[in-house]
Amino acid sequence: MLSSEENERLTRVGPGTPAGELLRRYWHPVAVVKELTDETPTRFVRILGEDLMLFKDKSGRAGLLADRCSHRGASLLYGRVEERGIACAYHGWVYDTEGNCLECPAEPPGSKFHLTVKHRAYPVRKFIGLYWTYMGPPPLPLIPRYDVWVKDDGRRQIVVYPRLDANWFQAMENSVDPAHLQILHQDTASAGRKPSSSTRGFIDEIASQEFYEVSYGIMKKRTYKNGRLDEHPLIFPNILRQGDATQIRVPIDDTQTQIFFVHFIPGEKPNGRGGEEDPEVLHLKPFKDPPDRLHPFTRFTMDIVIAQDHMVWETQGPIADRSQERLAASDRGIVMLREMMKREIEKVQSGLDPIGVLREPDQNVMIDTKLTESLVEMESRQQRQHLERVIQEFAIKP
Ligand code: FES
Ligand SMILES: [Fe+2]
Incomplete structure (x- = not known):
């Protein structure tokens, strides 16, 4: 028998929870590789209580980003994939697979605002036909x-x-x-x-x-x-x-x-x-x-x-x-x-x-x-x- 507190400690998976932080020290599969296609290059992923979006850009790189855009929170699932990343459907903020914001097209010409934006992103690897991610602190362990x-x-x-x-x-x-x-x-x-x-x-x-x-x-x-x-x-x-x-x-x-x-x-x-x-x-x-x-x-x-x-x-x-x-x-x-x-x-x-x-x-x-x-x-x-x-x-x- 466990106390209710111990039960919570062993089971909850969200960020900052004891078991959640433990689970974030391991790689986990998130999707089947062949289910991310040129026709459907984005896919919603909820893992360890985080709402994320897996995508493949037109250069073939895969990324896993927080689903809600850093700008005003629209889902990136509906973004347009480009060579360099994915552009949010709402106002076009473009993110690469590492979560760097490359452009905010509605900002004034010459604006460097995008350089101040860092979007939550997790590394993705292909292994045995699955996409895997690691959501813990660096450095990355091996799969x-x-x-x-x-x-x-x-x-x-x-x-x-x-x-x-x-x-x-x-x-x-x-x-x-x-x-x-x-x-x-x-x-x-x-x-x-x-x-x-x-x-x-x-x-x-x-x-x-x-x-x-x-x-x-x-x-x-x-x-x-x-x-x-x-x-x-x-x-x-x-x-x-x-x-x-x-x-x-x-x-x-x-x-x-x-x-x-x-x-x-x-x-x-x-x-x-x-x-x-x-x-x-x-x-x-x-x-x-x-x-x-x-x-x-x-x-x-x-x-x-x-x-x-x-x-x-x-x-x-x-x-x-x-x-x-x-x-x-x-x-x-x-x-x-x-x-x-x-x-x-x-x-x-x-x-x-x-x-x-x-x-x-x-x-x-x-x-x-x-x-x-x-x-x-x-x-x-x-x-x-x-x-x-x-x-x-x-x-x-x-
Ligand atoms: S909500 Fe994504 S660019 Fe505005
Ligand atoms: Fe069984």
Whole structure:
């Protein structure tokens, strides 16, 4: 159980909040590269509670600027892109991708006023078919080269989940809550087997659950009574690795989260042109109907694993009230994650880098986030089968 103050501290993402400042020490994906086109060169992005606008200028540079123009606040989403940047639709103030104001066309001839304007801007990088941003203080860290993101003996696929109407940390706590797999997902993640008790699901197959810290987060380890071992890391602060995939949970704001699923499919031909990775991208339909309402005014499908997860994350509330919970022995991983969050927030507050922030290129060649090789193969196969079903039923057809 947490006090209401502690709950706020671990969950809120806006500028100046403890968790918000921690999250701003990491790179986050904001959009799919191929969705910013010459026809639609701007896109609204809300991330960590900030309203921003992603754009690609006519020289091909991408920028992420505060959506509201520094002049009088019209949205830059409707700006006109030029070679040198984007011109606000209202009075034409032009910004480059770094937020420098290059011209204020309605000012008197020779005016240097534009030189006094600096618009909020964040750096943007392309990586594995996504645009990424870093919203923290300089100098920029590196985007970590986690194995699933950089292996080149296969292809990547990006699946964009429907928006989660809940705080990001609920999804992260779920990633260190291994017991739910055998119970919540008993009908969907057990390869057609039926449990003898719907209360116990397959929980009696588990001999032990353990957690230990690794250099990039927390490894959760399940040992089954039949000797099978199952390890998945939580890549701190907001990524889950499962099989050959990562789920990246990007906070939109305090009560909404965008999940990008990056899947690596070994052995298949990579997609790409001119050395630039161009993965297949799929968007999934909402898991609830009506899609724009919150529990209890909407109903989730319970047909697939990820919809079941969305159901529990959303029904815990927009921000789960952890002053009202009853943690038990099987919630050890959750306690460990909260302790890690508190510790890493304190590091950031005292000017240190939190866990997993990388600055040295030689530490960032390829980061192995998986320990058991045989498991990867088996899980990836199962996950692939499940994902195929998800795609069949939920992918939005272009
Ligand atoms: S509001 Fe953007 S130029 Fe005036
Ligand atoms: Fe789950």
